[in-house]
Amino acid sequence: MGVNWPLEIGRAIALTVVMFTFLAVVTAMLGVLLERKIGGWIQSRLGPKHVGPQGLLQTVADTIKLLQKEHITPQAADVVIFNAAPLIVAVAGLMDWLVIPFAPGAIVRDLNIGILFFAAMASMTVIGILAGGFASNNKYALLGGLRSAAQMVSYELPLAVGLIAVAMEAGTLSTVGIVNAQIRNGWYILYQLPAFVIFMIAATAEVNRVPFDLPEAESELVAGYFSEYTGMRFALFQLGEYAEMFAMAALATTLFLGGWSGPILPPVVWFFIKMYAIVFFFMWMRWTYPRLRLDQLLNLSWKLLLPAGLLWILITGYRIAF
Amino acid sequence: MGELAAFIILSVITLASAVVVVTSGNIVRSALSLVPTFLGITGLYILLQAEFVAGIQVLIYAGAITVLILFVIMLTEGGTGLRTRQVNEQVPLGMLAAAVLALILIAVFSGTEWPKASGSLPQYTAAPIGEAFLTSAVLIFEITSLVLLVSLMGAIIIARRER
Amino acid sequence: MQVGLTHFLIVSALLFCLGLYAVLTRRNAVAILMGIELMLNAANVNLIAFNKFTAPGALNGQVFALVVITLAACEAGVGLALVMAAYRNLETIHVDEINVMKW
Numbered sequence A: 001m002g003v004n005w006p007l008e009i010g011r012a013i014a015l016t017v018v019m020f021t022f023l024a025v026v027t028a029m030l031g032v033l034l035e036r037k038i039g040g041w042i043q044s045r046l047g048p049k050h051v052g053p054q055g056l057l058q059t060v061a062d063t064i065k066l067l068q069k070e071h072i073t074p075q076a077a078d079v080v081i082f083n084a085a086p087l088i089v090a091v092a093g094l095m096d097w098l099v100i101p102f103a104p105g106a107i108v109r110d111l112n113i114g115i116l117f118f119a120a121m122a123s124m125t126v127i128g129i130l131a132g133g134f135a136s137n138n139k140y141a142l143l144g145g146l147r148s149a150a151q152m153v154s155y156e157l158p159l160a161v162g163l164i165a166v167a168m169e170a171g172t173l174s175t176v177g178i179v180n181a182q183i184r185n186g187w188y189i190l191y192q193l194p195a196f197v198i199f200m201i202a203a204t205a206e207v208n209r210v211p212f213d214l215p216e217a218e219s220e221l222v223a224g225y226f227s228e229y230t231g232m233r234f235a236l237f238q239l240g241e242y243a244e245m246f247a248m249a250a251l252a253t254t255l256f257l258g259g260w261s262g263p264i265l266p267p268v269v270w271f272f273i274k275m276y277a278i279v280f281f282f283m284w285m286r287w288t289y290p291r292l293r294l295d296q297l298l299n300l301s302w303k304l305l306l307p308a309g310l311l312w313i314l315i316t317g318y319r320i321a322f
Numbered sequence B: 001m002g003e004l005a006a007f008i009i010l011s012v013i014t015l016a017s018a019v020v021v022v023t024s025g026n027i028v029r030s031a032l033s034l035v036p037t038f039l040g041i042t043g044l045y046i047l048l049q050a051e052f053v054a055g056i057q058v059l060i061y062a063g064a065i066t067v068l069i070l071f072v073i074m075l076t077e078g079g080t081g082l083r084t085r086q087v088n089e090q091v092p093l094g095m096l097a098a099a100v101l102a103l104i105l106i107a108v109f110s111g112t113e114w115p116k117a118s119g120s121l122p123q124y125t126a127a128p129i130g131e132a133f134l135t136s137a138v139l140i141f142e143i144t145s146l147v148l149l150v151s152l153m154g155a156i157i158i159a160r161r162e163r
Numbered sequence C: 001m002q003v004g005l006t007h008f009l010i011v012s013a014l015l016f017c018l019g020l021y022a023v024l025t026r027r028n029a030v031a032i033l034m035g036i037e038l039m040l041n042a043a044n045v046n047l048i049a050f051n052k053f054t055a056p057g058a059l060n061g062q063v064f065a066l067v068v069i070t071l072a073a074c075e076a077g078v079g080l081a082l083v084m085a086a087y088r089n090l091e092t093i094h095v096d097e098i099n100v101m102k103w
Helices: A005-042 A058-067 A079-099 A114-135 A139-170 A175-185 A193-206 A231-256 A267-286 A294-321 B002-023 B027-032 B034-047 B051-075 B091-111 B126-134 B138-159 C005-025 C029-053 C060-090
Strands: none
Touching: A005 A058, A005 A079, A005 A231, A005 A267, A005 B002, A058 A231, A079 A114, A079 A231, A079 B027, A114 A139, A114 A175, A114 A231, A114 B027, A114 B051, A139 A175, A139 A193, A139 A231, A139 A294, A139 B051, A175 A231, A193 A231, A193 A267, A193 A294, A231 A267, B002 B027, B002 B034, B002 C005, B002 C029, B027 B034, B027 B051, B027 C029, B034 B051, B034 C029, B051 B126, B051 C029, B051 C060, B091 C005, B126 B138, B126 C060, B138 C060, C005 C029, C029 C060
């Protein structure tokens, strides 16, 4: 079809390297540091202050520590699946970033099925978690993996319902199209507030954060599905989870807060301000709420969020058509 | 040329993973090999300009049906029955039947002159599929939702623990 | 060499026959269901390939393929519920051991 294949493959590889390096720095390093500092501030204590000025190099120190730990594989574990599971989680968490627009024209690929691609990549994480939980040959890991998979599959539906409501309002599935529609009509958090609430609750449950982190609860399941993972594989799981949390925050700013639009500052700065505002909100929820029990969590999804979401789709359809 | 290379890579991924699915002795490994199979088929859909169906394929097949299969394996005897014999005694007949069917199908497919109709696919297929579902195929849409509802209720009732 | 209709049809024929082999020879009920999913996917590839190469004016093939994906999900759900109910009552999911009507 007249496409210069070596150039396209070279561009794809270069963009992948740039995106993943940038994401590894922004999400993993800054994310972990922000979590501990914000947690400290909410709990009236100082976070890490020892390494670097005001503790800013803490994550560098953590990464060096994790890199030099020993790779332990349990004896009766299935080695291929055990090694592949953190890769699936990390790659699925990072693939979500392919459709996020940072500035007008600065998007890796403006797919016309943008938010469907996002939902599909978010649903691939479940397989990595189930595989990791099973391959560890450890009953706590298996139980944590099954619980986490049940929770994530249950909350994919309210997530998709929030996405559908926004797609109906904007008339397109492409993220760039949704940002442009918001520039014309006003931010969707005003028109679609219930969809925003449903999306935020479902996003918190999708990335296994408090109050939905029963699968990783230290007091119940040792560490859940990554009990048997050490060193760099543990870091890959954490990278996948933090990357996915930041990706959910980035998608929330794209869909509900107008993406990169804003008056005076350059668009990229506005995007990051909004994204970090939502990340701060996620972290604030983590350090404030207690953990939900498994049946309360599943009830919340199936009996409250899904019917409310479907009702909201009905109302949105009525509003758009008349 | 690039399209041919993409097609060959995707077909090899799909067929090799499908071979692992049907012949592996470890049921969990064969269930996890369904994921590369479905992702290879997603790539084939994108080559055929069906990107909405490709997105739905990843979301439903690789994201939900594989998880369902893994759940049932782990809740029945997958964790403990991994070392029992996985194939029954019909292996030679089964291989013969599958091979004969493959030969017949490939012979028919290569030998037929398929008529090409006019027209071209729309560039972005998501909106036209939506319109088709709500205008010309609306009956299929409604009946499929009814089937989904019935199968949801049926699955819950069948798998429920007896009180 | 252009990728034509025949290439996609050959891939779908091979995938279908692999699914058929799984249904005919595996003992585990879940493995049989996996073979059925492979066969449904092969049919979907066929539908979409025919849509692009012989009937590109309308999107009937893709609409049909979406309906097939939905129904395959329903069938997998109900089939796996049956497997779980069978395991609870019969203590086995190997289909060649379930050969009497009264347990």
